[in-house]
Amino acid sequence: MKLGLSMRYIGYHAAAWRHPEADPxxxxxxxxxxxxxxxxxxxxxDMVFLADGIGLRGKDEPVGSLCRxxxxxxxxxxxxxxxxxxxxxxxxxxxxASTTYNEPFHIARxxxxxxxxxxxxxxxxxxxxxSDAEARNFNRDAHLGYDERYARAAEFVEVVTGxxxxxxxxxxxxxxxxxxxxxxxxxxxxxxxxxxxxxxxPLTVARTPQGRPILVQAGASAQGLAIAAAHAxxxxxxxxxxxxxxxxxxxxxxxxxxxxxxxxxxLILPGFTPFVGRTEQEARxxxxxxxxxxxxxxxxxxxxxxxxxLSGYPVDGPVPEPNDPQMRSMARGLVEIARRDNLxxxxxxxxxxxxxxxxxxxxxxxxxxxEMEEWMxxxxxxxxxxxxAVLPVGLDDFATLVIPELQRRGRFRTEYExxxxxxxLGLRTPVNRYAx
Numbered sequence: 310m311k312l313g314l315s316m317r318y319i320g321y322h323a324a325a326w327r328h329p330e331a332d333p334x335x336x337x338x339x340x341x342x343x344x345x346x347x348x349x350x351x352x353x354x355d356m357v358f359l360a361d362g363i364g365l366r367g368k369d370e371p372v373g374s375l376c377r378x379x380x381x382x383x384x385x386x387x388x389x390x391x392x393x394x395x396x397x398x399x400x401x402x403x404x405x406a407s408t409t410y411n412e413p414f415h416i417a418r419x420x421x422x423x424x425x426x427x428x429x430x431x432x433x434x435x436x437x438x439x440s441d442a443e444a445r446n447f448n449r450d451a452h453l454g455y456d457e458r459y460a461r462a463a464e465f466v467e468v469v470t471g472x473x474x475x476x477x478x479x480x481x482x483x484x485x486x487x488x489x490x491x492x493x494x495x496x497x498x499x500x501x502x503x504x505x506x507x508x509x510x511p512l513t514v515a516r517t518p519q520g521r522p523i524l525v526q527a528g529a530s531a532q533g534l535a536i537a538a539a540h541a542x543x544x545x546x547x548x549x550x551x552x553x554x555x556x557x558x559x560x561x562x563x564x565x566x567x568x569x570x571x572x573x574x575x576l577i578l579p580g581f582t583p584f585v586g587r588t589e590q591e592a593r594x595x596x597x598x599x600x601x602x603x604x605x606x607x608x609x610x611x612x613x614x615x616x617x618x619l620s621g622y623p624v625d626g627p628v629p630e631p632n633d634p635q636m637r638s639m640a641r642g643l644v645e646i647a648r649r650d651n652l653x654x655x656x657x658x659x660x661x662x663x664x665x666x667x668x669x670x671x672x673x674x675x676x677x678x679x680e681m682e683e684w685m686x687x688x689x690x691x692x693x694x695x696x697x698a699v700l701p702v703g704l705d706d707f708a709t710l711v712i713p714e715l716q717r718r719g720r721f722r723t724e725y726e727x728x729x730x731x732x733x734l735g736l737r738t739p740v741n742r743y744a745x
Contacts, residue, residue, distance in 0.1 A: 310681065310685055310690070310691070310692040310693065310715070310720055310721055311355045311543075311576055311578060311691055311692030311693075311734055311735075312353075312354045312355055312578075312692055312693055312694075312695060312721065313354065313355055313356045313357070313358045313401075313403070313543075313545070313578055313692070313693070313694040313695065314345070314349045314354050314356070314357045314358065314694075314695050314697075314704065315357075315358045315359075315360060315580065315694055315695065315696040315697075316342060316345050316346070316349075316357050316358065316359060316700060317336075317359060317360045317361075317383070318336045318379060318380050318383060318700075319331055319332070319333070319335045319336055319379055319699065319700055320697050320698050320699040320700045320702075320703060321582050321664050321665040321667065321696040321697065321698055322582070322599050322662070322663055322664065322665075322698035322699060323378070323603050323607055323608065323611065323662035323663070323665075324599050324600070324602035324603045324604075324607075324662075325379065325599070325698060325699040325700070326379035327602040328599065328602070328699045328702065330699070330702050331699055331700075331702065333379065335700065336379070336382060336383045336384070337382055337383065337384060339384070339389070339392060341700070341701075342384070342389055342393065343393060343396055344701055345357070345700055345701050345704060346393050346396070346397050346400060347396070347397065348701060348704055348705065348708055349400055349704065349708070350397050350398070350399060350400040351708070352707075352708040352712045353712070353721070353722050353723065353724065353725060354400060354695075355400070355401055355692070355730065355733050355734055356400060356401030356402065356403050356430075356432060356730060357393075357400060357401070357402060357403065358403045358404070358432075358434065358525075358545070358694065359386040359389065359390065359403070359404040359405065360405050360434070360527075361383075361385075361386045361404060361405040361406070362405075362438070362440070362443065363407055363410055363438065363443050363446060363447075364438075364440060364442035364443035364444075364445070364446045365381055365442055366440045366442050366443070366614070367380060367381065367610065367614065368442075368610075368613070368614070370610060370613045370614075370618070371606055371609055371610065371613065371620065372606075373606045374604075374606040374607050374609065374610035374613075375610070377604045377606060377607040378607055378610070386404035386405060386406075387404055387406070387419055387420075387423065389404075390402040390403075390404050390423060390427075390431075391422075391423055391426055394423065394426045394427035394428075394430070395426070397427075397430075399430070399725040399728065399733070400430065401430045401431075401432055401523065401730030401733065401734075402423065402427055402430050402431055402432065402730075403431070403432030403433070403434055403523065403525055403730075404432075404433070404434060405434040405436050406419075406420075406433060406434070406435075406436075407436055407437065407438040407443070408435060408436065408437055408458075408461060408462040408465040408466070409437050409438035409443070409452070409453060409458055409461065409462075410438055410443065410446075410447040411465075412506075413465050413468035413469045413472065413506055413508055414468075414472065414508055414510075414512070416433065416465075416469055417468075417469045417472035417473055417512050417514075418472075418512060418513065418514055420433045420469075420522045421473060421512065421514035421517050421521070421522065422514055423522070424517035424518060424519060424521070424522045425514065425515070425517055425518065428518055428728060428729070429517065429518030429519035429728065429729030429730065429731065429732075430519075430729060430730045431517070431519075431522040431523070431730070432522055432523035432524070432525050432542075432543070432730060433469075433522050433523070433524060433525065434525040434526070434527060434545075435462065435465075435466060435524060435525065435526050435536065435540075435541070436527065436528070437453075437458040437459060437461075437462045437528075438452060438458070439452055439458070440452060456532075459530070459532035459533070459536070460504065460505070460532075461505045462532075462536060463532070463535070463536055463539075464503045464504060464505045464506055465505070465506065466524070466536060466539075466540050467501075467503075468499070468501050468503075468506050468508050470521065470524075470540065471499045471501060471510070471742075472499055472508070472510050472511070472512040473512065473516075473517070473521040473522075474497065474521075474741050474742045474743060475496065475497055475498070475499065475510055475511035475512040476491075476495065476496060476497075476511070476512070476515050476516045477492075477495035477496075477497075477516065477741050477743055477744045478516045478520075478741060478744065479492075479495065480492055480495035480496060480515070480516065481515060495743075495744075496511055497510075497511060497743045498510045498511045499511065516741065518729055519729040519730060519731040519732070519738065520731070520738040520739045520740075520741075521739055523542045523543060523730050523731060523734070523736075524540050524541050524542050524543070525541060525542065525543045525544070525545065526540070526541040526543075526544050526545075527544065527545040527546075527547075529546070529547065529557070529639075529642075534560070534561060534564055535564070537561060537564075537565075537575070538561060538564035538565045538567070538568045538570070538575070539568045539570075541575055542574070542575065542576065542731075542734070542736055543575070543576045543577075543578060543734065544561060544575065544576070544577050544578065545578055545579075545580055545694045546558075546561075546577055546578065546579045546580065547579070547580055547639070547642065547666065547667055547668070548579055548668065548689070549642060549645070549646055549668050550649075550668075551683065551684060551687055551689055554579055554684060554687075554689030554690060555687055555688055555689045557577070557689075558577050558688055558689050558690065559688070561575065561577060562575065562577075573735075574736065574737065576691040576692065576734060576736070577690060577691050578690065578691060578692045578693055578694045579668065579684065579689065579690050579693055579694070580667045580668065580693070580694040580695075580696050581664070581667055581668040581669065581670050581693060581694075581695070581696065582663065582664030582665075582667050582668070582669050582670070582695075582696045582697065582698050582703075583669075583670045583671075583677050583695065583697070583698075583703070583706075583707055583711065584596040584669065584670070584671045584672075584698060584703075585670075585672065585673065585674055585677050585703075585706045585707060585710050585711055586672075586673060586706070586710075587673065587674075587710065588673055589671070589672045589673050589676060591673075592671050592672050592673065593671055595698075596663065596669075596671050596698075599663065599698060599699070600659055600662075600663060603658075603659065603662050603663075605624075605655075607662070608655075608658035608659060608662045609624070609654070609658055611658055611661045611662045611665075611666070612643070612654065612657065612658050612661065615631075615639050615640050615643055615661075615666065616631040616640045616643060616644075617631055617640075619654065622654060623654070624653070624654045624655045625653045625654070625655055626653060626654065627647070627653065627654075628643070628644060628647035628648075628652060628653070628654055628657055630644065631643075631644060639666060642666070643657065643661065643666070646660070663698065664696060664698065665696070667696050673710075674710035674711045674713075674714045675714060677710075677711050677714075678711060678714045678715055678718065678720070681693060681715070681720070682718070682720060685720070695707060
């Protein structure tokens with residue numbers, strides 16, 4: 310199985326910063342991320358992943374909730390990953406960049422540069438920006454409409470991948486005797502003219518060590534799935550149970566085939582937040598300890614952020630239908646969880662705030678490994694994106710307890726297979742569209 314480590318903030322639990330062993334200021338410290346990346350590399354994770362938003366998305370809804378959240382101050386992802394690159398050797402370095410408030414040439418150039426700096430370990434997580442908070446940081450009063458965001462994103466990815474093909478792999482003979490630095494026949498301006506972008510090119514970065522950076526996608530909308538099926542090497546998914554995971558896996562693999570790709574050209578990694586102990590009871594004690602630290606106002610804010618204003622509903626009553634949700638697929642997933650398990654609003658926020666809306670796994674190392682194996686064997690996953698509740702505490706638990714159990718079962722590597730992220734993921738090197 311393939312394993313990614315999500316390392317945003319201080320962990321995925323709403324109260325992570327209040328954990329006795331947590332450093333509340335860790336998300337602004339390079340030393341923290343270096344420690345996390347090196348621990349993940351020692352455990353042979355495929356990649357570390359840094360999700361990102363370009364605005365303070367949190368709202369003070371309900372009033373008094375925002376100042377209780379630690380999800381507000383963090384480091385810019387590409388700067389951080391570029392600093393981590395020379396301090397690590399094999400682990401992949403993946404970060405988010407928005408297609409809404411960037412230009413394709415910027416993204417193509419920056420990520421190609423990270424791929425060069427890291428020796429072929431870069432990955433770009435493709436997202437659209439959806440919040441007015443982000444819009445107001447980029448000369449707008451409101452974010453772009455849903456359909457426009459995704460249309461722009463689809464064309465954006467086409468331009469970026471085209472720019473990454475600007476130079477054929479052997480375009481630079483560097484022939485000192487003849488004085489020829491590059492072969493002009495192997496340089497290709499893009500000359501793209503589309504609905505949203507006009508980009509001539511060529512890119513001013515050579516073909517990268519892994520052909521091009523890995524493309525990652527994390528959306529569940531129809532438009533997001535279409536982008537993933539056509540372009541993504543890896544998809545982070547958020548199914549809440551095995552049946553949903555199997556359905557998502559079948560759908561996306563099928564869409565990839567319809568787009569002319571092989572199913573194994575695209576890897577699907579469901580995310581989950583593990584609470585692991587040497588016994589099941591120890592794991593549950595860790596879960597309960599953290600949940601006791603969730604302030605009720607902060608817990609409710611997780612539901613407001615996904616489902617809209619819930620002030621008219623009793624906190625110990627049933628979960629209503631979403632009210633103008635900002636993230637449609639996630640809001641629908643929350644309602645499905647509540648209906649399935651007959652949860653009140655309070656019970657739902659306790660569950661969601663424990664893993665930022667992702668699936669939770671609570672148990673011993675053997676129980677966690679059993680669940681991961683079950684998803685693999687049932688055709689619901691090619692691996693997993695681990696989202697620790699608290700960093701580095703949760704990562705240490707997983708690396709110490711679960712990784713050895715997976716290795717004992719032959720489910721996870723003991724050494725890296727290659728030097729690039731693409732090689733370690735077992736993905737084919739993309740062919741330059743102009744070569745041959």
